[in-house]
Amino acid sequence: MKIENRIFDELHVGETATLRRLCTQDDLLVFANVSGNHNPMHVFDADGDGDGVNEAVAPGMFVGSLISAVLGNLLPGAGTLYRSQSLVFHNRAHAGDELESRVTVTDRNEKDCTVTLATEVTRPADGALILSGVAEVEAPRRKLSYNSHDLPGLIVQRHRHFEKLLARAAPLPPLVTAVIAPEEPNSLGGALLAREHTLITPILVGCPFKIASTAEELGRSLDGIEIIAEPDHALAAQKAVALVTEGRAGALMKGHLHTDLLLRAALDKQTGLRAGRRFTHVFVMDVPGLSHPLLVTDAAINIAPDLKTKMDIVQNAIDIAISIGIEVPKVGVLSAVETVNPDIPSSVDAALLSKMAERKQITGGLVDGPLAMDNAVDLAAARTKGLSSPVAGQAEVLVVPNIDAGNMLAKQLAYISHAESAGLVLGARVPIILNSRSDDDMSRLASCAVAALHHDRITGGQG
Numbered sequence: 001m002k003i004e005n006r007i008f009d010e011l012h013v014g015e016t017a018t019l020r021r022l023c024t025q026d027d028l029l030v031f032a033n034v035s036g037n038h039n040p041m042h043v044f045d046a047d048g049d050g051d052g053v054n055e056a057v058a059p060g061m062f063v064g065s066l067i068s069a070v071l072g073n074l075l076p077g078a079g080t081l082y083r084s085q086s087l088v089f090h091n092r093a094h095a096g097d098e099l100e101s102r103v104t105v106t107d108r109n110e111k112d113c114t115v116t117l118a119t120e121v122t123r124p125a126d127g128a129l130i131l132s133g134v135a136e137v138e139a140p141r142r143k144l145s146y147n148s149h150d151l152p153g154l155i156v157q158r159h160r161h162f163e164k165l166l167a168r169a170a171p172l173p174p175l176v177t178a179v180i181a182p183e184e185p186n187s188l189g190g191a192l193l194a195r196e197h198t199l200i201t202p203i204l205v206g207c208p209f210k211i212a213s214t215a216e217e218l219g220r221s222l223d224g225i226e227i228i229a230e231p232d233h234a235l236a237a238q239k240a241v242a243l244v245t246e247g248r249a250g251a252l253m254k255g256h257l258h259t260d261l262l263l264r265a266a267l268d269k270q271t272g273l274r275a276g277r278r279f280t281h282v283f284v285m286d287v288p289g290l291s292h293p294l295l296v297t298d299a300a301i302n303i304a305p306d307l308k309t310k311m312d313i314v315q316n317a318i319d320i321a322i323s324i325g326i327e328v329p330k331v332g333v334l335s336a337v338e339t340v341n342p343d344i345p346s347s348v349d350a351a352l353l354s355k356m357a358e359r360k361q362i363t364g365g366l367v368d369g370p371l372a373m374d375n376a377v378d379l380a381a382a383r384t385k386g387l388s389s390p391v392a393g394q395a396e397v398l399v400v401p402n403i404d405a406g407n408m409l410a411k412q413l414a415y416i417s418h419a420e421s422a423g424l425v426l427g428a429r430v431p432i433i434l435n436s437r438s439d440d441d442m443s444r445l446a447s448c449a450v451a452a453l454h455h456d457r458i459t460g461g462q463g
Contacts, residue, residue: 003073003077003078003145003146004077004143004144004145005076005077005078005079005080005140005143005144005145006075006076006077006139006140007076007139007140007141007142007143008076008108008113008115008139008140008141011075011076011105011108011115011139012105012108013105013106013107013108014104014105015075015104015105016075016102016103016104016105017070017074017075017102017103018070018100018101018102018103019066019069019070019073019074019100019101020098020099020100020101020124021066021069021098021099021101022096022097022098022099022379023058023062023093023094023095023096023097023098023099024095024096024289024291025056025095025096025160025291026288026289027058027062027095028042028043028056028058028059028062028095029043031059031061031062032059035059035061037059037061039059041055041057042055042056042057042058042059042062043056055094056094056095056096057092057093057094058092058093058094058095058097058099060087060089060131063089063093063099063121063130063131064085064087064121064131064133066099066101066121067085067101067103067119067121067133067135068082068085069101070101070102070103070119071103071117071135071137074103075103075105075117076115076137076139076140077140077144078140078144078146079139079140079141079142079144080137080138080139080140081137081138082135082136082137082138083114083136083137083138084134084135084136085119085133085134085135085136086133086134086135087131087132087133088131088132088133089130089131090128090129090130090131090132091123091128091129091130092130093121093123093130095291096291097123097125098123098124098125098379099121099122099123099124099130100121100122100123100124101119101120101121102119102120102121102122103117103118103119103135104117104118104119105117106118106134112138113138113139113141114136114137114138114139115136115137115139116134116135116136117134117135117136117137118132118133118134119131119132119133119134119135120132120133159286159420159442159446160286161286161292161293162286162420162422162442162445162446162449164325165284165293165324165422165446165449165450165453166197166199166445166446166449168324168325168449168453169199169448169449169452169453170197170198172452172453172456174195174198174199174200174201174452175199175200175201175250175251175448175451175452175455175456176200176201176203176248176249176250176251177191177194177200177201177202177203177249177250177251177252177253177433177448177451178202178203178205178239178240178241178243178244178248178249178251178252178253179191179202179203179204179205179206179240179253179255180205180206180233180236180237180240180252180253180254180255180257180262181205181206181207181233181236181255181256181257182202182204182206182211182214182253182255182256183206183207183210183211183214183255183256184214184255184256184437185214185217185218186256186435186437186439186444187253187254187255187256187435187437188204188211188214188215188218188220188255189218189220189441190435190439190441190444190445190448191204191253191255192215192218192220193441193444193445194444194445194448195225197445197448199445199448199449199452200251200253200448200451200452202225202253203225203226203227203228203240203243203248203249204222204225204226204227204228205227205228205230205236205239205240205243206227206228206229206230206231206233206236206255207229207230207231208227208229210231211227228243233257233258233261234261234264234265236257237257237261237262237264237265237266238265238268238271240252240262240265241265241266241268241271241272241273242271244273244429244430245271245273249430250430250455250459251430251431251432251433251451251452251455252266252428252430252431252432252433253432253433253435253448254432254433254434254435256437259300259434262432262434263279263301263425266279266425266428266432267279272428273428273429273430274427274428274429275427275428275429277312277315277316277426277427278302278305278309278312278313278427279301279425279426279427279428279432280297280298280301280302280309280312280313280316280317280425280426280427281297281298281299281300281301281302281423281424281425281426281434282295282296282297282298282316282317282320282423282424282425282426283295283296283297283299283300283410283421283422283423284320284324284421284422284423284424284446284450285410285413285414285419285420285421285422286419286420286421286446287413287417287419288417288418288419289417292326292396293324293326293396294377294396294397294398294413294419295317295320295321295329295396295397295398296397296398296400296406296409296410296413297313297314297316297317297397297398297399297400297406298313298399298400298403298406299400299403299406299407299409299410300403300406300407300423300425300434301403301425302403303402303403304402304403305402307349307352307353310333310349310353310399311353311356311361311362312427313399314331314333314353314357314362314365314367314397314399315362315363315364316426316427317329317331317397317399317426318331318362318363318364318365318397319364319426319454319458320424320426320450320454321365321396321397322364322365322457323450323453323454323456323457323458324450324453324454325453326396328364328365328366329364329365329366329396329397330365330366330368330390330391330394330395330396330397331357331365331366331367331368331391331395331396331397331399332368332369332371332376332377332391332392332395332397332398332399333349333350333353333354333367333368333369333370333371333399334346334350334369334370334371334372334373334376334398334399334400334401334405335347335350335369335370335371335372335401336372337370337372338370338371338372338375338385338387338392339370340370344370345401346370346401346402347369347370349401350369350370350371350399351369351370353367353369353399354367354368354369365397366389366390366391367391368389368390368391368392368395369399371387371391371392371395373398373409375387375392375393376391376392376393376395376398377393377394377395377398378393379393379394380393381393420440420442420443420446421439421443422443422446422447422449422450423435423436423439423443423447424447424450424451424454426454430455431450431451431454431455433447433448433451434447435447
């Protein structure tokens with residue numbers, strides 16, 4: 001984008017410029033680190049004044065810096081230098097607020113090429129005036145024109161959403177979980193780690209020799225843990241399913257076996273765990289820079305789902321979103337476009353799913369589609385396309401057209417955006433924890449936490 005500054009001779013009294021910015025939790029963390037101001041009043045997950053409420057108040061100087069952004073970028077623009085700035089604070093801004101900063105030229109001084117501007121920051125959502133003030137600046141004297149370019153990006157890499165899930169699950173009783181073939185370090189280590197965090201009570205189903213050898217390799221004890229001997233993976237999956245049927249386990253966890261063996265046992269028409277809906281997979285993702293968990297579905301089980309299957313995909317995702325604390329999940333049904341195109345089947349399905357939610361055939365969440373990826377997750381993109389639904393630009397659940405799109409999206413988030421993911425299969429009588437061999441400890445813990453929270457909600461704490 002081409003940007004030109006306004007030199008002193010071009011400026012006139014009454015000229016104005018504005019910028020809008022969404023104040024995020026990560027902005028506050030970056031500001032705390034850069035400024036050295038670690039006041040807990042400005043940290044999203046801290047109670048800074050002991051009143052039992054996490055404040056996440058935007059620091060005054062952060063809000064004030066939004067004024068300098070207008071001065072340095074727009075009016076007068078490149079080459080501008082501060083002489084002085086006064087600030088009067090009228091209200092507080094918080095993480096999640098969209099703020100508008102405005103400057104207006106009120107006086108020009110020909111003698112030294114200084115300009116006086118009235119400055120203010122408001123919150124457009126309710127019209128609140130956050131701060132007002134007066135700036136005196138040295139205006140540029142030479143015309144500058146250049147293409148804007150981004151500074152090197154910053155990624156605040158912390159598992160804040162997963163940390164909240166672990167804290168939310170901590171008071172729950174451990175979920176008895178049948179762990180199938182935990183015969184290598186990642187799967188056994190993840191189960192033992194979840195046990196240490198009191199998320200699960202594992203029952204290990206597999207080859208006792210391999211399990212013991214793996215525990216020795218990890219330097220971990222298996223004392224007090226039940227082990228059911230079954231070296232054949234298909235039979236181990238059947239025995240784990242039987243533990244659920246008998247009421248001895250409230251969840252399944254995939255170990256070192258092929259996913260299809262686990263699902264075959266769970267889907268068996270006579271002895272399996274069918275509960276009326278299609279089995280669907282949900283990734284719960286902690287994406288750096290995003291102010292909420294992001295759910296992606298279905299990226300692992302249903303290859304080319306038809307409309308009926310997509311109904312179950314959406315409903316299962318809404319259910320798990322509610323279980324992790326999203327009261328009314330916003331579901332964006334993705335397509336290549338945000339308008340219905342009969343030549344693009346996914347856009348037609350998305351529109352039908354949206355209408356089904358309106359008619360209460362899908363319940364518990366807000367569903368909108370078709371949405372393209374940009375206007376599903378970015379408010380500015382949604383505005384550009386004229387979309388004003390409560391979902392557009394702020395979707396918490398993304399429903400993909402098929403497994404190709406879902407798998408690519410989830411892996412792009414993981415490997416390019418540095419997201420962590422928890423994986424769960426829904427639609428069975430109990431949650432099925434489905435981890436990848438490449439998942440780290442936090443992903444495995446988060447998967448167990450999501451399973452525990454969902455099991456607790458669907459059983460009313462009685463399961």
